Structures are given as C-alpha cells and as structure tokens.
Amino acid sequence: xxxxxxxxxxxxxxxxxxxxxxxxxxxxxxxxxxxxxxxxxxxxxxxxxxxxxxxxxxxxxxxxxxxxxxxxxxxxxxxxxxxxxxxxxxxxxxxxxxxxxxxxxxxxxxxxxxxxxxxxxxxxxxxxxxxxxxxxxxxxxxxxxxxxxxxxxxxxxxxxxxxxxxxxxxxxxxxxxxxxxxxxxxxxxxxxxxxxxxxxxxxxxxxxxxxxxxxxxxxxxxxxxxxxxxxxxxxxxxxxxxxxxxxxxxxxxxxxxxxxxxxxxxxxxxxxxxxxxxxxxxxxxxxxxxxxxxxxxxxxxxxxxxxxxxxxxxxxxxxxxxxxxxxxxxxxxxxxxxxxxxxxxxxxxxxxxxxxxxxxxxxxxxxxxxxxxxxxxxxxxxxxxxxxxxxxxxxxxxxxxxxxxxxxxxxxxxxxxxxxxxxxxxxxxxxxxxxxxxxxxxxxxxxxxxxxxxxxxxxxxxxxxxxxxx
Numbered sequence: 001x002x003x004x005x006x007x008x009x010x011x012x013x014x015x016x017x018x019x020x021x022x023x024x025x026x027x028x029x030x031x032x033x034x035x036x037x038x039x040x041x042x043x044x045x046x047x048x049x050x051x052x053x054x055x056x057x058x059x060x061x062x063x064x065x066x067x068x069x070x071x072x073x074x075x076x077x078x079x080x081x082x083x084x085x086x087x088x089x090x091x092x093x094x095x096x097x098x099x100x101x102x103x104x105x106x107x108x109x110x111x112x113x114x115x116x117x118x119x120x121x122x123x124x125x126x127x128x129x130x131x132x133x134x135x136x137x138x139x140x141x142x143x144x145x146x147x148x149x150x151x152x153x154x155x156x157x158x159x160x161x162x163x164x165x166x167x168x169x170x171x172x173x174x175x176x177x178x179x180x181x182x183x184x185x186x187x188x189x190x191x192x193x194x195x196x197x198x199x200x201x202x203x204x205x206x207x208x209x210x211x212x213x214x215x216x217x218x219x220x221x222x223x224x225x226x227x228x229x230x231x232x233x234x235x236x237x238x239x240x241x242x243x244x245x246x247x248x249x250x251x252x253x254x255x256x257x258x259x260x261x262x263x264x265x266x267x268x269x270x271x272x273x274x275x276x277x278x279x280x281x282x283x284x285x286x287x288x289x290x291x292x293x294x295x296x297x298x299x300x301x302x303x304x305x306x307x308x309x310x311x312x313x314x315x316x317x318x319x320x321x322x323x324x325x326x327x328x329x330x331x332x333x334x335x336x337x338x339x340x341x342x343x344x345x346x347x348x349x350x351x352x353x354x355x356x357x358x359x360x361x362x363x364x365x366x367x368x369x370x371x372x373x374x375x376x377x378x379x380x381x382x383x384x385x386x387x388x389x390x391x392x393x394x395x396x397x398x399x400x401x402x403x404x405x406x407x408x409x410x411x412x413x414x415x416x417x418x419x420x421x422x423x424x425x426x427x428x429x430x431x432x433x434x435x436x437x438x439x440x441x442x443x444x445x446x447x448x449x450x451x452x453x454x455x456x457x458x459x460x461x462x463x464x465x466x467x468x469x470x
Contacts, residue, residue, distance in 0.1 A: 092397025157304030246286030263292025
C-alpha cells in the first residue's frame, strides 16, 4: 500500500487542475472565480482524506479530481435560497418561509418586478404619491379603520407605533401580555428601542381594570394591549377586555394600541377553529390602532399592517422611523392581491393557501393519503413499509398555539437505512423535502403538500430510500 504522505505529492496544483479540459469547458456555465474556489476546496478535501488514516484512499487521477471539482463548483453556483417541499404538517413554518402566496399574488409580483410602476406616483394628479395608498382603502374596507399604513413586518409596526405615540414617555402593559416571539423579540426590549418607558400593571395571571387606573399619570402616553397569539395563560386568570380598556383610557385622553400578532380578517370558527379576535372586532371595541402580520393567518407576504383612527395613523406615518421600516414594491404588490380576495370571504377561503390548509376537511386528507400511498409503494418497492396513520397538524408561526388540526399522514419506515439517514437524504434532494419524525418513522402530512409537489416528493422518497440524491 502506498504511503499516504508520499501520495500528498500527487495532488495536482490548482493552476494545472484548472487547465483540465472539463474545467475549461465548464468556464462558460460556471464563473471562473467559483471554479478556482472549488478547485482549492477539492484539493484541500483530498489532502485531509490522505492525512486521515481511518479514511479510504481517494482517487487522485486528474480526471477524477476534475469531476469532483466541477461537482463542487456546481454546488457553489447553486442558489442558497431554494424551494422546499414541506410535509411536516406545520402550516406557517417560520423556518420554511411561513405562508405560501396565492396565485394572484405571484402574478402581481411578476408584473411589478418586470418594469416600472406607480409605486409612489399619483396617476390622477401626475405628482408624487404615497406607497401605502395602494392598500389603504382595501384595509379600511376590510377592517373598518379610518386610515391604514404598512411596514416591513409586525415587529416593525409595533416598534414604529410605540416610538411615534409614546416616545420619551411611558406605556402601560399587563404583565400577562409581556410576550416574546421568535428571534427574541420581547415587548420590553422593543419598548426600550422605541424610547418608551415600560410600566407593568397587574400580575402574570390576573390583571384588573383598577391596575391600569392606579398607574395613570402625566407621563402615560399609551396603553398597549398584546394578544397572546403564540401562547395561552390558562387556569386562575383574568384580563381586561379591549372595550373596557379603551373606555377607561379614553376617559383619561390616552390612546390604546393593540398588537394582534397573527391577525384575522374573517371568523374561522365555522370551520372548527378556536375563536380569535378579528381586526374589525378590535377596532369596533374602541381600540385606536391595531397592528398585525401579513404572513401569518392573513396568508400573504411578510408585512406589518397598521389600521385605526386617521389622526393617530397620520402621526405614525410621519415618524422618521417609518421610512426605515417601509415596505418594498414586490411585497406591496403581493399584499394588495392577497387582500383583494378578502372582499369575498368565500373567494379568500378558496384562493389563499393558508386558509385552504386551515379549513380542509379531515376526510379529504384521508382520501389524499389513500391515493398517494399506492404510488409511493410502487416507486419504492420493498425499501420501506408504508401505512396511513392518524395525525395532527399545527398552525405554527406563533398563531393558534393550542390548536391541533386532525387529519391523516403516511408513515414511512425505511428498511435499508435509518430514519435519520432518510431525512438527511431527503434534505439533499432537489427540491429538498422536509418532514417530521414520530415513533422512528417519517410522517408525510398531505395538509401542507400542494398537489403539484406529489410527483417530486415520490421521486425524492424513492431515491432517498436507496441512498441516492436526485
């Protein structure tokens, strides 16, 4: 057996490797800077293999090294952000991009992205306009608000409202509403960033109207009510309703801001989902301004929506921070298209993927599993056992935290490799497949699987069970 250290001398020089015909032919498809980096990475990897006495000896022929280099270069040239197939059953999976967009939103993005638009141009007057105007009337029709504006996300919306309405003064918040969402977004830190002094009222499990009353003073500029959209406090609890709180605050000349978090525009209780306050209900209760997300229960792109009384929304829009947090034209196009569906709630339920996934009947999911199962078995043969099992999906994205959506899933138990290895192989597919493991089996939940992704999923599972990577 040749000496490993002697073989180190056989590693090709980078310049010589780059002169190989296969790499020179790839120069038109792959940028030279990536080819050179790939050559360096490939040679470094081979060097590590030679120095690792437990590793098998690599093929050091120039042709073999050239092939590895090209494969490495293609990986470097591939986009980092890519489509994935989500069969986890988590609808608003934050790590997987939350809400899929409806077809009209995609068409709107395509149209606006291809050229110029009237983003900040008033066509009727022939002069500069406001970008939020493209969705303001829609939001007011759908929520009952007098005015509206939009920013890049709901965290930005809350920060902007706090800074504009209470900067340099204080805001009252119930201890039971001191939320933290993903990414360590915490109400105390956001208030500090907005130069607002936090005044906690009540206790974690019980806050009464008198608790707010006891803390009003000449520095109180705002009352903040936060909907606990990503957790619930249950048991011996009490909180103050929005109507009561608004009445008390208005008696003292103080506005109320409510952060609804995920936010709903239509009532989904007829579909077996728990009661959640809608934006219209919040404003009708007397709350002055409401913020909510565009990419959660609304089912649109990431955005922070602000609706409420005109004089208050005007103050918010004029704050210098509004420009730093403003929404971009592609998000705005997608948001307008999504909101338009809500003018007809039945159309919204049909066209917006998030609402469709939330309301699909369990019987329909069972039928999809029954149709998908034989296709999987035919493609995968004896490489795994398959079974239809009862399964509960979750909403995710910090919305409806206690809600379980009953349905069915296909459980895959691989025979030739471990379940963890199967999941790893699926993540290396194109497109990658992301599922969830339960009882050492991979579950394929059809609730989050668009019909057009079924055939790519079958191919990915088939190849991954064999250890291949399509």
